[in-house]
Every structure is written in structure tokens, then in C-alpha cells.
Amino acid sequence: MLKRPLAKMPDSLRAELEAANLMPAFKQRPPYQRNDYLHWIERARHPETRRKRINQMIDELTKGGIYMGMQQELASPRSFQIGQRSFSNPWLIEIGCFPD
Numbered sequence: 001m002l003k004r005p006l007a008k009m010p011d012s013l014r015a016e017l018e019a020a021n022l023m024p025a026f027k028q029r030p031p032y033q034r035n036d037y038l039h040w041i042e043r044a045r046h047p048e049t050r051r052k053r054i055n056q057m058i059d060e061l062t063k064g065g066i067y068m069g070m071q072q073e074l075a076s077p078r079s080f081q082i083g084q085r086s087f088s089n090p091w092l093i094e095i096g097c098f099p100d
Contacts, residue, residue, distance in 0.1 A: 004034060004035060004039060007033075007035050007038035007039045007042060008038070009038055010042075013038075013041065013054065016054070016058075017058075017061075020058060020062075022058060022061045022062065025061040025062070025064065026061055029061075029067070033067055037057050038069070040053055040056065041053045041054055056069070
């Protein structure tokens with residue numbers, strides 16, 4: 001369970017990830033990583049800092065196996081589908097939480 005409040009993805013960031021075809025990579029990250037990225041970007045005080053953080057996230061999603069500048073072991077993806085929606089974290093069903 002996340003300890004911080006769930007961050008909402010800004011529409012502009014969602015559009016940027018979709019344009020770069022990185023939304024699937026973002027959704028495959030664990031919930032805490034997605035939430036951390038969004039809060040980290042949201043906390044930027046200056047537009048230049050916000051842009052730098054977005055660029056870092058995009059770079060890490062593109063390369064894979066990196067989170068906040070740290071190497072991460074890539075877990076084997078476990079995805080499933082309910083109706084027409086795909087999910088990559090089966091435990092979300094158990095707790096009744098469904099990602100966007």
C-alpha cells in the first residue's frame with residue numbers, strides 16, 4: 001500500500017508519454033515508482049527543473065531497468081486482462097485498486 005497520497009498525472013505529461021509511446025512502460029512500473037515520479041515532478045519549483053525531471057523519467061522509461069538514477073533488476077512482467085483493460089500488477093485486484 002502506498003504511504004503517500006496518490007498523485008494525479010497532469011494531462012500534459014500523459015500526452016507526452018503517449019506521444020513517445022511510453023505509457024505502457026510507465027504503467028509497468030510498480031505503483032510506488034509511478035507515484036514517486038509524479039510527486040517528484042510536481043514538487044519542482046521552476047519550469048526548468050520540472051522539464052529536467054520529466055526528461056530524466058522519459059530517459060529511464062526508454063532505457064528500462066533504471067529508477068531515479070539507480071539500476072533496478074527487471075522483473076519478469078506479469079500482466080493480465082480484465083475485459084479490455086490490461087494490468088501489470090495482479091495484487092491490485094486483491095486490494096480493489098485499478099490503475100488508470
